[in-house]
Amino acid sequence: MKKISKIILADDHDVVKHGVEAIILQNISNPEIIKVASTNELRNQLLAHKNIDLVILDIKMPGGNTVDIVKDIKSNYEDTKILMYSAHDEPQYAVNFIRNGADGYLSKSQPLHKIALAIKVLENGKRFIDETFDVDLINKMGENDLSLSNLLSHREFQILSLLADGKSNIDISDELNLQKSTVSTYKKRIMQKLNIDNNIGLVDAYRTDFKIKAS
Template identity: 90%
Template sequence: MKKITKIILADDHDVVKHGVEAIIRQNISGPIVIKVASTNELRNQLLVHKDIDLVILDIKMPGGNTVDIVKDIKANHEDIKILMYSAHDEPQYAVNFIRNGADGYLSKSQPLEKIALAIKVLENGKRFVDEAFDGDLINRKGEKDLSLSNLLSHREFQILSLLATGKSNIDISEELNLQKSTVSTYKKRIMQKLNIDNNIGLVDAYRTDFKISSN
């Protein structure tokens, strides 16, 4: 379990930031809380601070698309947890952000104290989703959603999607600024998780998943 002690709180409403910070300080000993009001400020703080544990991110922020922000954080800072904090109660928002790499989704309509619960869940390496949304992450057979975006980590899914476009390990290593050996390790891990032993099988799995997710 990795303790969460250094947090970026990204919201353009000061009242929200102050309320969330108060809850964090009540439940975490000596936390470092960095408050930002735009996606540009968030990006800058991530460049300055290399040891951030958690980003609590408002679903709508000045300066950029928050789905893209989530993808960027996970691509460049895989160990950082992301908790979306949203005024939207519609379940499709939760599903969309979780599938794009967020580790949790909490509605602002819930009691503020749930922030503390969400942090504890994320510390234990689990995903946090409001009970109101969790049913939408269940498939029609009553099982947990087994789409590739749930089976694989964000980085693994990202590499699989690039492999599916025909890119080589060298191409991917250059595009993602990774060592070729690191890409090879991710590829082996993907094959193990999906029980696939060749590139054709990986491409077929990705295309099948894309068709299902698009329906």
């Protein structure tokens, strides 16, 4: 069992960082806690501090794609655990990050004390997924079935989730810093992959994790 004591909290909301920090201080003896508010700060702190045991990472951070950050951490700091801390309860998000290397996924809707539980689970070399999710379903979705997270690229899935949130192409282009024409291209590609020709169908597909049967 590898003791977790050196932790980076990566979240752009101070109230979240303070709450998580308080729980860690109550449950871990003399932890070293580094707080950052963007992906650029996170990268800098990973370079500056050796042997980070755990990164607690919000899934939406200013400065970059968090899936890319997860991949980079696992490529360059293989002993560093990653716990995604998310406002999204949909299993597709958990699947997407677990598939790309995250060691755990915890919803922000859960009580703060679950942070301590998640850390203990990760210390024991196990993956942590909070109880709001069907773990067997997530294990299945992460492998070879035809769930949305497997059918779509990360960017396609990201755009689909924003469309399901009611965002327009212009809203999405602003949020993801993409050209409107690029968003339109992604949207067309998603529709082709899912064999859907309207926005209502896309929203329904996202919400029900619509699966395309192999031809």
